Amino acid sequence: xxxxxxxxxxxxxxxxxxxxxxxxxxxxxxxxxxxAGKPAASVAITAADLSQGDPADLPxxxxxxxxxxxxxxxxxxxxxxxxxxxxxxxxxxxxIDLSGGDPAVQGGIDIGHDxxxxxxxxxxxxxxxxxxxxxxxxxxxxxxxGPVGEGLTANIGxxxxxxxxxxxxxxxxxxxxxxLGFTLGPAQARIGAAWDxxxxxxxxxxxxxxxxxxxxxxxxxxxxxxxxxxxxxxYTDGAIDFAGDSQxxxxxxxADYAIRGTPLTFGLAYVxxxxxxxxxxxxxTSGTVVxxxxxxF
Numbered sequence: 001x002x003x004x005x006x007x008x009x010x011x012x013x014x015x016x017x018x019x020x021x022x023x024x025x026x027x028x029x030x031x032x033x034x035x036a037g038k039p040a041a042s043v044a045i046t047a048a049d050l051s052q053g054d055p056a057d058l059p060x061x062x063x064x065x066x067x068x069x070x071x072x073x074x075x076x077x078x079x080x081x082x083x084x085x086x087x088x089x090x091x092x093x094x095x096i097d098l099s100g101g102d103p104a105v106q107g108g109i110d111i112g113h114d115x116x117x118x119x120x121x122x123x124x125x126x127x128x129x130x131x132x133x134x135x136x137x138x139x140x141x142x143x144x145x146g147p148v149g150e151g152l153t154a155n156i157g158x159x160x161x162x163x164x165x166x167x168x169x170x171x172x173x174x175x176x177x178x179x180l181g182f183t184l185g186p187a188q189a190r191i192g193a194a195w196d197x198x199x200x201x202x203x204x205x206x207x208x209x210x211x212x213x214x215x216x217x218x219x220x221x222x223x224x225x226x227x228x229x230x231x232x233x234x235y236t237d238g239a240i241d242f243a244g245d246s247q248x249x250x251x252x253x254x255a256d257y258a259i260r261g262t263p264l265t266f267g268l269a270y271v272x273x274x275x276x277x278x279x280x281x282x283x284x285t286s287g288t289v290v291x292x293x294x295x296x297f
Contacts, residue, residue, distance in 0.1 A: 078114040082297065083107065089291040091124050094213070094234055095250030095273025097284040098137070100127025108139075116146035118157075126163075130284075134165035143177075151183040155192075174198070175213075187220035196238070211238025226258040230269075249274040254290075267292040 074081045084107060090097060091104035098104075108122030119142035128135040143157015156178040163171045179192025196211040215234035222229065232252045254269025272287035 080112045081109070082112075083109045084294060084296050086292055086294040088124075090288060091126070092271045092288070092290055094236070095252075095271055095285055097286075097288070098124070098126050098131050098133075100130040102127055116144045118143060118145065132167070133163040133171055134167070136164055138162050138164055148180075153181040155179045155181070159194075186223070187218060190217040191215070192217075211236065213238075226260055228256045228258075230254050230256070263295045263297060265292075265294045265296070267294070 086106040088099075088104045088106060090101060091099035091106070104125045106122070106124040108120055110118060110120035112118040119140075121141075122139045124137045126133055126135055126137055139159060139161050141157055141159035143155065145155040145157075146153065148154045157176075159175050159177060161173040161175075173196065175194045175196050177192065177194040179190055181188065181190045192215055194213040198210065213234060213236050215232065217230065217232050219228055219230040221227070230253075232250075234250045236248045236250075250271075250273040252269050252271045254267060256265050256267040258265050267290075269290050269292075270287065271290050273285040275285060
């Protein structure tokens with residue numbers, strides 16, 4: 001698999017955290033499933049989500065403000081501004097290594113309104129040599145998140161993944177995303193999807209078509225502790241073909257520890273994807289443990 005093909009795969013896989021880490025969900029006082037906000041009926045998202053890029057995920061790239069609802073966030077006139085900074089041992093997005101096995105510096109800023117509308121941006125360093133998209137990913141997103149029923153929240157929006165210093169060519173990628181979050185006693189669950197509708201938006205192995213990402217997340221706090229455990233399963237159908245048939249799976253298991261009296265959260269997650277794809281000594285889909293240290297403001 002060429003470097004450019006792998007990168008196109010990443011863009012196809014990319015989502016946000018909504019769709020896990022990738023969906024970025026910030027919604028003022030309304031519960032937001034992709035943020036790690038604190039309101040009742042919200043679905044907890046962990047620091048590992050930010051590392052994995054589940055805005056969508058944020059999507060799942062996944063880019064959700066950890067500080068939502070914290071006293072450190074700035075709030076006035078129904079508008080709240082928050083920010084997050086993360087040091088990750090590796091940048092994995094939907095199981096794909098985008099930092100060449102090296103540490104990544106990540107961060108974002110989010111603006112939310114009491115109505116549930118939000119907008120934000122998120123960035124991460126990349127490994128330019130192995131990924132081929134340049135040294136920086138810069139995402140922009142906006143949408144709406146809020147309660148739609150008893151213990152049920154929704155999040156919809158659009159996200160743009162951009163690569164400002166990428167080589168000449170079409171690298172930027174856009175997705176529509178949506179998810180539903182549920183509370184299940186002490187646990188939270190989320191199901192979501194992200195869709196690139198452009199028939200010519202991606203190219204991998206000569207294939208050009210739309211791309212659909214589906215996922216589910218589970219998380220729960222450990223009683224009497226500051227630990228949250230989480231699990232993620234994602235499925236891609238579209239212009240990424242590292243599994244050999246335009247379909248692939250990714251998954252993760254992790255735990256986060258909120259350091260009391262500080263804005264810091266430490267996370268560990270095992271991240272993997274179906275089918276190992278070795279490119280010389282570099283295998284972007286091999287299983288690995290990702291450590292993160294995130295500060296929310």
